[in-house]
Amino acid sequence: MEYEVGTVLEGKVTSITKFGAFVALEGGKSGLVHISEIANTYVNDVHDFLQEGQDVKVKLLAIKDGKLDLSIKKALPAPERPAQRSFQPRPAAAPRPAAAPRRPAVQAADTTPSGDLAFEDKLKQFLSSSERKMADLNRNISGKQGGRRRR
Structure with missing residues (x-):
C-alpha cells in the first residue's frame, strides 16, 4: 500500500519505548510516534497515554528512508481555545500615595x-x-x- 504524507490512518500500538511508540498500520508497515507527537500536553511517560494493543488514529508526517514518522496529536481535532474576553476597562482606581522622598546618592570624590x-x-x-x-x-x-x- 502506498502512503501519502498528511493522510490520517488507523493503527495499533505494537510496542512502547521511552522515546515514543511504534504503531502497526494496514499493509504490514509500521511507524514511530515520537513522544512529542503523542498528546497536546507534556508527556513524561508514554505509558500514561498509550498501552500496547490500543487502536489509534495517526497522521503521516513524513517518510524518511522508508521509515514512517507518525503523529497522534495532529490526527486529533484541534483543541478548543478559550473564548477571548472582550476588553472592559477597569474602573478608575484611587490615586496612589506619594512615594517617600529618596535620599541623595553619595557622590564620588x-x-x-x-x-x-x-x-x-x-x-x-x-x-x-x-x-x-x-x-x-x-x-x-x-x-x-x-x-x-x-x-
Whole structure:
C-alpha cells in the first residue's frame, strides 16, 4: 500500500519505548510516534497515554528512508481555545500615595558639580578595572599551563 504524507490512518500500538511508540498500520508497515507527537500536553511517560494493543488514529508526517514518522496529536481535532474576553476597562482606581522622598546618592570624590562622572572618567575607571581583571585571569591561566615540556 502506498502512503501519502498528511493522510490520517488507523493503527495499533505494537510496542512502547521511552522515546515514543511504534504503531502497526494496514499493509504490514509500521511507524514511530515520537513522544512529542503523542498528546497536546507534556508527556513524561508514554505509558500514561498509550498501552500496547490500543487502536489509534495517526497522521503521516513524513517518510524518511522508508521509515514512517507518525503523529497522534495532529490526527486529533484541534483543541478548543478559550473564548477571548472582550476588553472592559477597569474602573478608575484611587490615586496612589506619594512615594517617600529618596535620599541623595553619595557622590564620588572625582565627580563633576552635577554629581555625574564625566564620560572620560567613567571610561578610565572601566579600562583600569578591565586591565586588572585581565591581568588576574592571565596570571591564573599561565600558572595552570606550566609543567609540560616538549620533546
